[in-house]
Amino acid sequence: MAEFDPEAIRVVACDIFGTTVDWRTGVAEQVAEIAAARGVDLDAGGFADAWRDRYPPSMQRVNRAERDWAYLDTLHRESLDELLDEHGVAHAFDDLARQELVHTWHRLPAWEDAVEGLSRLRDRHVLVALSNGGFALLTHLVKAARLPFDAVLSAELARAYKPAARAYLTAAELLDVEPARILMVAAHAWDIDGARNAGLRTAFLERPREKGPHRTADRAADVTSDLAVSGFRELADSLGC
Amino acid sequence: MAEFDPEAIRVVACDIFGTTVDWRTGVAEQVAEIAAARGVDLDAGGFADAWRDRYPPSMQRVNRAERDWAYLDTLHRESLDELLDEHGVAHAFDDLARQELVHTWHRLPAWEDAVEGLSRLRDRHVLVALSNGGFALLTHLVKAARLPFDAVLSAELARAYKPAARAYLTAAELLDVEPARILMVAAHAWDIDGARNAGLRTAFLERPREKGPHRTADRAADVTSDLAVSGFRELADSLGC
Numbered sequence: 001m002a003e004f005d006p007e008a009i010r011v012v013a014c015d016i017f018g019t020t021v022d023w024r025t026g027v028a029e030q031v032a033e034i035a036a037a038r039g040v041d042l043d044a045g046g047f048a049d050a051w052r053d054r055y056p057p058s059m060q061r062v063n064r065a066e067r068d069w070a071y072l073d074t075l076h077r078e079s080l081d082e083l084l085d086e087h088g089v090a091h092a093f094d095d096l097a098r099q100e101l102v103h104t105w106h107r108l109p110a111w112e113d114a115v116e117g118l119s120r121l122r123d124r125h126v127l128v129a130l131s132n133g134g135f136a137l138l139t140h141l142v143k144a145a146r147l148p149f150d151a152v153l154s155a156e157l158a159r160a161y162k163p164a165a166r167a168y169l170t171a172a173e174l175l176d177v178e179p180a181r182i183l184m185v186a187a188h189a190w191d192i193d194g195a196r197n198a199g200l201r202t203a204f205l206e207r208p209r210e211k212g213p214h215r216t217a218d219r220a221a222d223v224t225s226d227l228a229v230s231g232f233r234e235l236a237d238s239l240g241c
Numbered sequence: 242m243a244e245f246d247p248e249a250i251r252v253v254a255c256d257i258f259g260t261t262v263d264w265r266t267g268v269a270e271q272v273a274e275i276a277a278a279r280g281v282d283l284d285a286g287g288f289a290d291a292w293r294d295r296y297p298p299s300m301q302r303v304n305r306a307e308r309d310w311a312y313l314d315t316l317h318r319e320s321l322d323e324l325l326d327e328h329g330v331a332h333a334f335d336d337l338a339r340q341e342l343v344h345t346w347h348r349l350p351a352w353e354d355a356v357e358g359l360s361r362l363r364d365r366h367v368l369v370a371l372s373n374g375g376f377a378l379l380t381h382l383v384k385a386a387r388l389p390f391d392a393v394l395s396a397e398l399a400r401a402y403k404p405a406a407r408a409y410l411t412a413a414e415l416l417d418v419e420p421a422r423i424l425m426v427a428a429h430a431w432d433i434d435g436a437r438n439a440g441l442r443t444a445f446l447e448r449p450r451e452k453g454p455h456r457t458a459d460r461a462a463d464v465t466s467d468l469a470v471s472g473f474r475e476l477a478d479s480l481g482c
Contacts, residue, residue, distance in 0.1 A: 142391065
């Protein structure tokens with residue numbers, strides 16, 4: 001692949017869960033609240049971790065065509081049902097409560113550097129969200145967290161989840177830009193690898209606190225990417241914004 | 242159809258060309274500039290009118306499946322090629338100049354009430370663009386005019402042009418909302434009719450100057466819609482924003 005030239009970048013595409021928003025804090029806080037309202041005592045952080053753990057295998061089943069396309073909300077609901085059973089608390093959460101739990105993923109806090117860094121990036125680039133979340137989920141999340149994207153793109157539009165190449169290439173087609181003119185920003189090695197394999201340029205954004213205090217997040221030293229940064233402000237610096 | 246209840250509306254979907262931006266002024270000014278740079282004397286306003294006139298028949302051919310899906314940029318380019326021939330100025334515009342002309346539709350001025358009215362609407366509703374323009378075109382246009390949408394939606398995502406029901410219903414599916422909870426805002430009777438036929442609620446927004454000084458734009462008196470307003474500020478007032 002040619003040397004990385006920041007001037008060639010037209011579009012900055014940002015992963016959302018973990019990269020732009022702090023899913024663990026957001027989900028755990030809301031789960032704790034919803035559980036408490038039902039008199040259920042739950043380790044909400046551990047519950048959020050266990051829920052997130054089920055996400056990669058569930059989307060892989062879609063990408064391997066072991067099942068038809070299913071929205072992230074559907075995958076979240078299925079893994080939630082299993083988790084509540086395993087925790088022996090299924091009785092305490094009716095359908096409405098489970099919908100409420102699934103919707104915790106629609107409203108998550110931005111990392112503290114996100115809004116400022118994204119605003120600077122937007123001044124010089126087309127700035128989009130590119131996530132495995134559904135289009136509706138992402139639209140709600142981006143609105144609630146006031147993230148200044150120019151447009152929302154979702155794996156749903158490709159009906160293939162990242163890291164499948166089609167998820168990235170559909171974004172390039174919709175934006176009418178060569179893949180090599182898109183910089184994919186993500187905090188996960190698998191996303192960076194998927195983007196690179198699809199011909200995009202990549203920026204690994206390290207989020208050491210993504211998985212909470214007891215787990216290790218992906219680290220720049222272990223990831224092959226064009227850029228490695230500690231947050232959106234540093235990314236804006238790197239791109240001269 | 243049930244009585245219109247503003248409280249039931251979750252999403253405000255806005256047409257773009259004519260409704261939110263002043264395509265005629267924007268295209269005419271840019272065409273005049275590009276033509277002048279090539280030493281061509283052209284009635285730019287009349288040229289913009291004639292170009293726009295070819296748009297409904299060109300998109301109808303797609304909707305009637307008389308041809309495969311084609312982007313609005315492609316339709317614009319085809320009708321441009323015909324127009325330049327008819328004006329006897331084809332020789333003065335090479336491929337690059339024609340691309341430049343097609344791109345005039347990517348950068349158009351907002352009507353003076355749009356940014357303020359849209360900002361107010363966005364505070365209480367999910368606010369999206371829903372246009373026959375391609376996703377890339379709309380993303381560029383919305384960015385350049387600083388229109389505060391939460392998300393960009395395009396007929397391209399349905400591969401069917403408004404007023405085909407599929408263009409509106411795909412938007413409802415992507416936003417995970419019942420069609421009756423979307424308010425379609427448009428300055429054209431055909432768009433309002435298409436939205437109503439698809440089960441959306443409708444707001445006709447009158448733009449008497451849309452077609453320039455010599456032509457008559459659609460008028461509220463001739464259109465059946467849930468609301469009729471003179472601009473985005475009045476729409477925000479009507480919805481209690």
